[in-house]
Amino acid sequence: MTWYDSLLQQLADGLVLGSFYALVALGYTMVFGVIKLLNFAHGDLYMTGAFAGFGGLSLVSGVLGAGWLGIFVAMLLAMLAVGCLGVVIERIAYHPMLAAPRLSILITALAVSLVLQNAALSLTGGQYTAFRTDLGFGGLSLGNLFISYNQIVLVATAAVLMIALELFVSKTLYGRAMRAVAIDKDMCRMLGINVSAVIAITFFIGSGLAAAAGTMAGAYYGSIWYFMGFLIGLKAFTAAVIGGIGSITGAMLGGLILGLLESFGTHIPFIGSEWKDVFTFAILILVLVFKPTGLLGKSEVERM
Template identity: 80%
Template structure:
């Protein structure tokens, strides 16, 4: 392979990886936007999404087969289920804490994350569960670079979801309300906006996007397990910070940048795949230290 092929191959890899990161990062950034909470449980919603997708696919694969039709239906149902789970979590755990000190709500979010993780751990006994999607290995050759149809469909679905979100946020009534709540919650309340409703919708959408990513990742990588949300949760947060936390286009951009950084980072001498995760965290720390507002974020004076 020539250097050009390596670059092309890593662009493809980065795009796939970046799609996952971006979908999860969107939820982080939206939830952060409306209630200024870093939802530690977000990565675990991705994980639960993967498991729900797996369950649905196992139930329907007799009829639809394990191909993309089945996966798309599983993804859709998983998005609904996990979206509702996200709303329940917000109502039960975060809503009573909104006026509490930040340390308390952060720990609550951590507790929710641990409850989700360990519930799945107890059910699955910590085993990897084979996903059972069956795609085949078709694809196209671009020079020496082979791109599978799966990769294209996956990136396509991710792009479709992100465009849908962008339209929702910029064109609809609820989207406008969401942007308003992100700016000034108390004023929105005074203007008659149903702030609790907007927060619920934000959790619904954010969690649903994480579930979509979880199902797609399960189908793409072939298995799901209880701890799969941990690393991607951290990395999606990194992506959200790179793009500027609170900014929706920022999350998409940050996801893609992190995907590319990681894909190309593994090619650098001395990094390789075993140092890949360390590399991502180092990027996170560097971004936080030197540009905490990210690329598209607004600078804000915030006290802890």
């Protein structure tokens, strides 16, 4: 394998990984933008989404098969279900705390994370669940470079979801309301915007995107378990910070950058794969030290 092939291969792999990070990072950043909360339960919504997608696929696979069509429908079902779960969590756990000090709601988020994780632990007995699909191993072979069809579909789906979100936020009435609420909640209330509804929509979309990533990850990697959301939650958070937390395009960019960094980080000479995560989180620290607002974030006086 020449260095050139190897570079392209890592670029392709980095894009796949980055798509997952970006989809999950979007939820972090949207919620932070609207209610200034680091929703630590977000990684677990990704996990819940994977299980919801698994359930959805067992429902529809009889009719639609377990190929991409079945997975796509299962993914939509999972997005709907986990989106609603996100709204319920916001109503029950976060809404009553909105006026409380910021630290209290942060702790509530950690509690929600533990509730979701342990609920999944007791429901599955902590076992790995095989996510069986009919996806093949086929792909495009260009010399030593190999890109599977699954990877292509996955990145394309992620791209479509992100473009749809961008259009929703920039072009629609609700999107505009969302941006307005992010800037000044009280002013919005005075102008007659239903702030609670906007927050609910934000949670619905953010959780739905996490569920989409979870279902796709389950189908792509082939197994799911209750703890799968932890590491990706942490990394998506890193991606959101790198891109500038609160910024939607920043989250997409941060996710892709992180995916590429990880993919290339494994190949730095003299540094083995065991240093991959050290590398990733060192970047997080560097960003926080030299550009605390992230690549695309706007500076703001008060930060958590």
